[in-house]
Each structure stands twice: as C-alpha cells, then as structure tokens.
Amino acid sequence: MHNRIEKKFKELKDNNQKALITFLTAGDPDIDTSYDVVEQMINNGIDILEIGIPFSDPLAEGPTIEKASYRALASHTTTDDVFSLVKRIRENYDLPIILMLYVNLIYKYGIENFMKKCSEVGVDGLIVPDLPFEEVEEVKELAHDVNLLIINLVAPTTKSVRLKKIINKSEGFIYCVSSLGVTGERKNITTNLSDFYDRLRTETDLPLALGFGLSNKEQIDRLKGNWDGYIVGSAIVNIIALYGKEAPTHVGNFIKSLKD
Numbered sequence: 001m002h003n004r005i006e007k008k009f010k011e012l013k014d015n016n017q018k019a020l021i022t023f024l025t026a027g028d029p030d031i032d033t034s035y036d037v038v039e040q041m042i043n044n045g046i047d048i049l050e051i052g053i054p055f056s057d058p059l060a061e062g063p064t065i066e067k068a069s070y071r072a073l074a075s076h077t078t079t080d081d082v083f084s085l086v087k088r089i090r091e092n093y094d095l096p097i098i099l100m101l102y103v104n105l106i107y108k109y110g111i112e113n114f115m116k117k118c119s120e121v122g123v124d125g126l127i128v129p130d131l132p133f134e135e136v137e138e139v140k141e142l143a144h145d146v147n148l149l150i151i152n153l154v155a156p157t158t159k160s161v162r163l164k165k166i167i168n169k170s171e172g173f174i175y176c177v178s179s180l181g182v183t184g185e186r187k188n189i190t191t192n193l194s195d196f197y198d199r200l201r202t203e204t205d206l207p208l209a210l211g212f213g214l215s216n217k218e219q220i221d222r223l224k225g226n227w228d229g230y231i232v233g234s235a236i237v238n239i240i241a242l243y244g245k246e247a248p249t250h251v252g253n254f255i256k257s258l259k260d
Contacts, residue, residue: 019229027077040252
C-alpha cells in the first residue's frame with residue numbers, strides 16, 4: 001500500500017475518524033491565491049485535497065464551479081499551471097492530492113505525458129467524471145504505471161448491474177454522489193442515503209466518501225453515520241467568489257468550523 005489516498009483512509013479508520021475532502025478550482029482567481037487557500041485548508045485540518053483543472057465545458061458542474069472555471073480561464077490558467085501548483089504544495093505538505101478534470105484535457109495533453117507529469121509533481125489520484133466507464137482501462141493502465149488511482153463516481157440511481165461493475169473496478173475510495181444533478185450547494189439533501197450506503201457496503205469494503213451538495217457543518221452532522229469521508233466543494237468556491245484574493249483566511253475559518 002504505497003498510495004497516499006489508501007494510507008490516509010487506513011490511518012483515519014484506525015483512529016475512528018472520517019475524512020474531510022475539500023475542492024477548489026485552480027487559478028480562481030489566480031494561482032497564487034489558490035496556493036494560499038490550499039495552505040489555509042491544510043493548516044485547518046483537511047485530510048485530502050481535490051483540485052479542479054479549469055475547463056470551458058464542465059458538464060458535471062453547477063453554476064458555482066462552472067463560473068470558477070471561467071474565472072480561472074480568464075486569468076489564463078493552464079494545465080501546466082495546475083501542475084506547478086501541485087508541485088509547490090507537495091514541496092511543503094504530504095497530504096493526498098487528487099485532480100478533478102475532464103477527459104479531453106488528458107487527451108489533449110497526451111495520456112502518457114499527463115500521467116508522467118502527475119507522478120512527477122506528486123498527484124495521487126484522478127477524478128474524471130466524463131470518462132466512459134467502458135473506456136477507463138486505457139487510462140487506468142497508464143495511471144497504474146505511475147501509482148495513480150482513478151476514483152470512480154456512483155449515484156443513488158446507478159442500476160445494480162452497472163453498480164457492481166463500477167465497484168469491482170474501483171480503487172482508493174468511491175465518490176458517492178449524494179443527490180441528483182450537477183455539483184452545487186443544496187439546502188436539503190432528500191436522497192435516502194441510508195439505503196444508498198447499504199447498497200454500496202454490501203458490494204465493497206472500500207472507503208465511501210459522500211459529496212455533491214454538502215455545504216455546512218450542520219448538514220454534515222445530520223448525515224454523519226457510516227460514511228468514511230465527506231467532500232465539500234461548492235461552499236468553498238462560493239467563498240472564493242465572494243472574497244477573491246482575500247478569500248484564504250475566510251476559507252480557513254470555514255474549514256475550522258467543519259473540523260470543530
């Protein structure tokens with residue numbers, strides 16, 4: 001077991017703790033601010049960091065992260081800028097880092113070149129929401145050559161046969177979509193998450209992390225139970241949108257409130 005993601009979930013389980021996984025779009029509003037936000041998140045106790053590479057057509061994203069991508073692209077953020085950000089983070093911190101991106105960016109960069117670059121800068125895993133499950137093996141084989149994990153997503157509506165296939169091909173942890181639709185904060189999550197968890201747990205012992213819509217401590221408190229991790233993204237991106245270059249301290253305070 002050499003991947004930081006696997007090590008982190010084992011460490012948390014051994015200490016009867018849950019993972020706090022947080023997301024930001026790199027380059028929103030600029031790369032230096034992104035680094036400062038990441039530093040605040042790490043110093044206030046996140047366990048795993050998810051970084052989005054900005055993309056002009058982010059299909060899985062709601063308005064919040066979509067606008068963050070546009071702001072990052074407007075500041076001329078490139079894939080190489082994101083790699084430089086990861087390298088800078090890795091020079092100072094050892095937590096697991098996951099890149100969230102769309103498959104066209106991998107193909108444009110060149111699959112093999114992309115995987116090698118991930119390895120060079122210290123990426124541990126990839127989330128590629130538009131990568132067809134049937135085509136994942138080509139990407140996964142090259143990822144495994146450099147010890148990268150491909151994190152799969154499942155939703156409450158995923159049919160049983162397909163769910164089993166996805167779970168059998170999963171590694172690291174499973175990203176469990178809490179509600180239907182695109183990413184974004186939600187006042188209420190109406191999915192029967194208990195049934196969803198039970199369906200998943202009968203099929204796998206992998207850690208299960210819940211995301212899509214989690215936005216505050218009270219919500220996470222209500223959902224607390226058997227889930228192994230909680231993913232918070234749009235709430236952080238909203239803070240960044242509101243405060244711009246002054247966002248890092250505000251994000252740090254928000255993360256502290258979640259951890260407390």
